[in-house]
Amino acid sequence: MSLTNGWEMVVGLEVHTELKTATKMFCGCANSFGSLPNTNVCPVCLGLPGSLPVLNARAVELAMAIGVALHSTIAPSTFHRKNYFYPDMPKDFQISQYDLPINVGGFLDLPDGSRISIERAHLEEDTGKSTHLGGSGRIHGADRSLVDYNRSGVPLVEIVSGPDIRSSTQARDYASELRGILMATGASDGRMEEGSMRIDANVSVRKVGQPLGTRCEIKNLNSLRSLQRAIDYEAHRQTVILEEGGRVRQETRHWDENLATTSTMRVKEEADDYRYFREPDLVDLIPDEAWQARIREGLPPMPAERRSMLGARLHEPSDSLLGAVSVVVDLDLDAYVSSARDAGVPAELALPRAANELATDLGGLSNLSFEAFTATLLMERSGELSPTQAKSVLAELLASGGEPRAIAAKKGYEQLETGAVASVVAQLIEEHPDEWSRYRDGDEKLAQFFIGQVMKRTKGQANGKDVIAELHAKR
Amino acid sequence: MSEPLRREDVAHVAKLARLILSEDELNRFTQQLSQVLEHAHDMNSLDLANLVATAHPFGLVNVVRDDVTRPSLDHDVVIAMAPDAQDGRFAVPRILGEAP
Numbered sequence: 080m081s082l083t084n085g086w087e088m089v090v091g092l093e094v095h096t097e098l099k100t101a102t103k104m105f106c107g108c109a110n111s112f113g114s115l116p117n118t119n120v121c122p123v124c125l126g127l128p129g130s131l132p133v134l135n136a137r138a139v140e141l142a143m144a145i146g147v148a149l150h151s152t153i154a155p156s157t158f159h160r161k162n163y164f165y166p167d168m169p170k171d172f173q174i175s176q177y178d179l180p181i182n183v184g185g186f187l188d189l190p191d192g193s194r195i196s197i198e199r200a201h202l203e204e205d206t207g208k209s210t211h212l213g214g215s216g217r218i219h220g221a222d223r224s225l226v227d228y229n230r231s232g233v234p235l236v237e238i239v240s241g242p243d244i245r246s247s248t249q250a251r252d253y254a255s256e257l258r259g260i261l262m263a264t265g266a267s268d269g270r271m272e273e274g275s276m277r278i279d280a281n282v283s284v285r286k287v288g289q290p291l292g293t294r295c296e297i298k299n300l301n302s303l304r305s306l307q308r309a310i311d312y313e314a315h316r317q318t319v320i321l322e323e324g325g326r327v328r329q330e331t332r333h334w335d336e337n338l339a340t341t342s343t344m345r346v347k348e349e350a351d352d353y354r355y356f357r358e359p360d361l362v363d364l365i366p367d368e369a370w371q372a373r374i375r376e377g378l379p380p381m382p383a384e385r386r387s388m389l390g391a392r393l394h395e396p397s398d399s400l401l402g403a404v405s406v407v408v409d410l411d412l413d414a415y416v417s418s419a420r421d422a423g424v425p426a427e428l429a430l431p432r433a434a435n436e437l438a439t440d441l442g443g444l445s446n447l448s449f450e451a452f453t454a455t456l457l458m459e460r461s462g463e464l465s466p467t468q469a470k471s472v473l474a475e476l477l478a479s480g481g482e483p484r485a486i487a488a489k490k491g492y493e494q495l496e497t498g499a500v501a502s503v504v505a506q507l508i509e510e511h512p513d514e515w516s517r518y519r520d521g522d523e524k525l526a527q528f529f530i531g532q533v534m535k536r537t538k539g540q541a542n543g544k545d546v547i548a549e550l551h552a553k554r
Numbered sequence: 555m556s557e558p559l560r561r562e563d564v565a566h567v568a569k570l571a572r573l574i575l576s577e578d579e580l581n582r583f584t585q586q587l588s589q590v591l592e593h594a595h596d597m598n599s600l601d602l603a604n605l606v607a608t609a610h611p612f613g614l615v616n617v618v619r620d621d622v623t624r625p626s627l628d629h630d631v632v633i634a635m636a637p638d639a640q641d642g643r644f645a646v647p648r649i650l651g652e653a654p
């Protein structure tokens with residue numbers, strides 16, 4: 080959605096991603112989602128007196144990898160204490176990079192060609208997770224909060240974009256492309272539903288060409304859909320206030336997915352005085368040239384490059400094929416497509432089979448070797464299998480593995496002799512004289528009708544190409 | 555010499571640190587903290603123009619550890635430290651509002 084009446088929205092995003100390390104940022108506790116509550120905790124991440132943090136080298140490397148992928152400058156950096164009181168943070172401060180972040184500047188190019196600037200991408204630690212009981216009446220008599228510190232101290236990178244985003248669609252595209260990059264670098268698993276990637280959106284509106292308006296920050300958006308809806312709602316809300324002559328108040332707002340509205344969480348005031356000061360228990364982080372070079376060299380291709388590699392072999396890149404390219408890269412199915420292509424399967428066939436058939440059963444990929452995928456598509460290509468049959472062989476391979484030729488034989492996919500196809504076509508022409516004469520008069524749509532009828536009658540065992548050839552011959 | 559420490563500044567910092575101070579304490583701490591700050595201001599008499607700011611007396615950088623798990627505390631030990639617990643979690647008075 081875009082705004083009307085000369086208004087435009089100005090949006091910047093802060094994306095927090097948990098890093099895929101084995102241990103937490105400053106201690107050796109396991110960084111794992113779904114453990115029993117308070118089983119991955121120690122004196123450091125519980126903030127017990129006398130404990131000392133030691134920085135995780137892998138977290139630094141993943142942060143640098145994110146920086147390289149976003150064209151940032153890797154800079155000498157430091158850690159600060161951000162002081163505030165909240166039960167999910169037992170130390171009463173969060174260790175975060177502040178005025179000197181590890182990654183400075185950069186940009187991210189979106190598939191539509193637009194470029195969003197990156198201001199910084201810095202390291203910080205996550206907090207514990209609190210569950211609020213009572214109030215809602217779900218647990219009778221309970222009026223308290225329960226805290227699990229397993230997440231306390233998990234390494235995060237916060238990526239801050241410039242205020243360059245101008246629509247909710249662009250915001251979604253940015254978040255989606257960034258998610259792909261974070262997954263490609265190996266920094267994140269990108270699981271938004273598990274909270275491993277969370278987004279805050281800074282939204283303001285202005286008349287085109289005017290100075291920036293007052294912004295509101297919407298906290299903790301945890302799906303691309305929520306992000307897009309929350310931004311649309313918030314920009315509309317602010318526009319209405321300004322149209323009516325009111326003023327937007329700078330505040331933090333909460334998105335309610337069920338009500339589809341944002342509401343005031345707190346107004347910016349004294350509470351935001353975090354008394355930042357240097358963390359005295361950590362020294363400066365100054366990755367040398369050799370360390371940086373190792374990260375640069377170890378970085379795999381990013382989604383944009385992978386898309387152009389897959390798309391480059393297409394003779395006629397239609398929208399649907401380009402869509403398939405995006406899906407294949409998003410789901411990390413590139414290797415299936417390229418190994419099929421290397422064996423002579425056209426990308427035009429391999430891409431949709433990967434984007435449609437494989438995408439429906441990602442859990443089954445462990446059953447499907449590149450060779451089996453390629454062999455199935457070669458059989459389809461040669462006409463040994465009809466498209467319907469090839470899809471069904473792939474479904475079977477994903478469900479329980481095996482060898483394509485054996486599965487085809489078991490399913491009885493031995494194609495009808497050309498002679499048998501000819502006799503079915505002849506029969507159908509007799510039964511549908513009107514359709515046949517319209518086809519003969521040049522109505523090509525009816526070819527599909529006849530193919531469909533042949534498939535129905537032969538239970539999908541005819542080869543579509545044979546049917547077309549037969550129709551042409553009789554025309 | 556920068557501005558002298560005001561009583562309101564001390565009251566503000568105390569509030570942020572969740573400290574409840576009496577009028578007497580406010581006066582006393584304002585005076586004591588002023589002396590500490592004055593002592594730090596003695597540094598201004600030195601010529602430090604050619605020195606880079608540092609937060610550490612040591613010249614250490616890049617102190618890191620390998621990403622290898624180490625045993626965490628026993629769950630029972632952890633929960634025994636909690637003021638109250640429920641379902642293996644620390645139980646605290648219900649929190650109003652979200653974390654800043």
Ligand SMILES: [Zn+2]
Nearest residue numbers: 106108121124
């Ligand atoms: Zn720990």
